[in-house]
Amino acid sequence: MRVVVLYSGGKDSNYALYWALRKGFEVKYLLSMVSERDDSYMYHVPNIHLTELQARAAGIPLVKGFTSGEKEKEVEDMKAVIEGLRVDGIVAGALASEYQKERVEGIAGELGLKSFAPAWHRDPIDYMRELTGIFDIVVVGVSAYGLDERWLGRRVDERAIEELVRLHERYGVHPAGEGGEFETFVRDAPFFRARVVFDEVVKKWDGPSYSGVLEVTRAHLEPKEAQLSKGG
Template structure:
């Protein structure tokens, strides 16, 4: 297991939960890497404002670096930043919050190999355990809200919902939706939790 890593960080529940378990395992997360679309200046997939991610990083006491990119150069841009973090911080690993999608893992492993670091997946598990991760996230005291919904999978008015036991009960009624939104069914922003210092 690498001792010093960069973490792919969206500001959502998966990356925050991954950070929690990395720190519990004694891994030093030296920096956060967040991909940003060049045209919109918002985070990839989540469409989050950069100031909100910066606010999280401040409360985590971990520096965040924004990778401005577009899809044709996405992989090369990411690799450049990992290599730069090797020089800046001496990282020997690149961590991701993916849970069970094999294609995502293979992509991250290829990325890490090209950058010369070890890939780390602290949440990696069977698909059936996704509901357990969601319950774990809530039980640990994390506070998060839904910021984006795939309206073909979930009601659009779920945007703005808090992740709580009511959310768990409701999402478990959808048999074709991952409770953790692993396929992009919904995205979140984490406001607080055990990894954050008081605001």
């Protein structure tokens, strides 16, 4: 089956891609939607420009769609892009958002395509633990009380997950960030031929709103063979 994977560069879209490849699907394209808004209803925003590096690392063509981010219209913008692709299905990283899942399924239905959401309704803590065993994940955006500036640029590991569990119990933060509490970026994955290295970053923090982003202003791909030769 030929599929397009909706791809933001974060943990969920990379899991969707990982799942599709393991299923034996022919991943024809990765699709990144670039929104003019910082608070898109549908799409991941922080560092979306870096999906170009990730696509190169994965060796899969990247298609970019652009949207003003207007509610519902951004769904039509994505549909217009997918309509021009020769695929049989759409794979998305939805975990708990009914809004996103329903709209992707709606696009698939209108275009006569199959829709897949392999992470749908998984236990968020088990899911996060599985992801940390597969990917190198870093937090690039936060927007929830309890998540402070120190989380920006932090690698998601077992200790981070334990803290997220405590924040969930205390403040209701979703352990997998599904409510927009945090955004992530995957620097390495089993299907990457090279890993993404951040060269220059800028932390932007808004204390009153408990929100911030880690903007990666310069990055490059480093072949894994080069890392092995360095002993890392």
